Amino acid sequence: MSFGDSPFGQAPRPLAEINMIPLIDVMLVLLIVFMITAPLLTHRVGLELPQADSTPRPPVTDAIRLTIQADGALFWNAAPLTEAELAERMTAAATGVTVPELHLQADRRVPYGQVAAVIALAARSGLTHIGFVTEPRPLP
Incomplete structure (x- = not known):
């Protein structure tokens, strides 16, 4: 928050300004953390899944x-x-x-x-x- 000069010797009044520097610092830190941890989360589990066959089964004769x-x-x-x-x-x-x-x-x-x-x-x-x-x- 900054204080501006007020004319005629009055008390300084506060100016409402958003300070973006701390927000940018936090966002950069989060970006770096996610960039480092993202490659570590791509572990793959090797599975051999069965292949589907849509051809009908031949009828069983003794069913x-x-x-x-x-x-x-x-x-x-x-x-x-x-x-x-x-x-x-x-x-x-x-x-x-x-x-x-x-x-x-x-x-x-x-x-x-x-x-x-x-x-x-x-x-x-x-x-x-x-x-x-x-x-x-x-x-x-």
């Missing part, structure tokens, strides 16, 4: 397609069956030489509890390879 409709109806490879028959067929399929994949296709209106019960039954029967069949979303 079982289990469909659950919205009303709870079950279909084993497009053939209708009951819940009791489902347990028998899953056990029979799991005891074969090669354990087939179970492709589960459920309607979106099927309660999750019913889908979870089918997955648990498949796991107890020995069908451990379970896949979910979905429809791709249309591109915007």
Whole structure:
């Protein structure tokens, strides 16, 4: 803050001026600090990310397609069956030489509890390879 000369012998009044020199000094110090530390923060982590392949997988020949409709109806490879028959067929399929994949296709209106019960039954029967069949979303 500076004091100016006042005419006629009055008391000097303060002049409001912003002193820029301390602000410039602080900014230069911060600039130098950031210029020194910026190259040190560019550490890279070497990752080998998997490459995406958009080609569809060929269908598995010994896969079982289990469909659950919205009303709870079950279909084993497009053939209708009951819940009791489902347990028998899953056990029979799991005891074969090669354990087939179970492709589960459920309607979106099927309660999750019913889908979870089918997955648990498949796991107890020995069908451990379970896949979910979905429809791709249309591109915007």
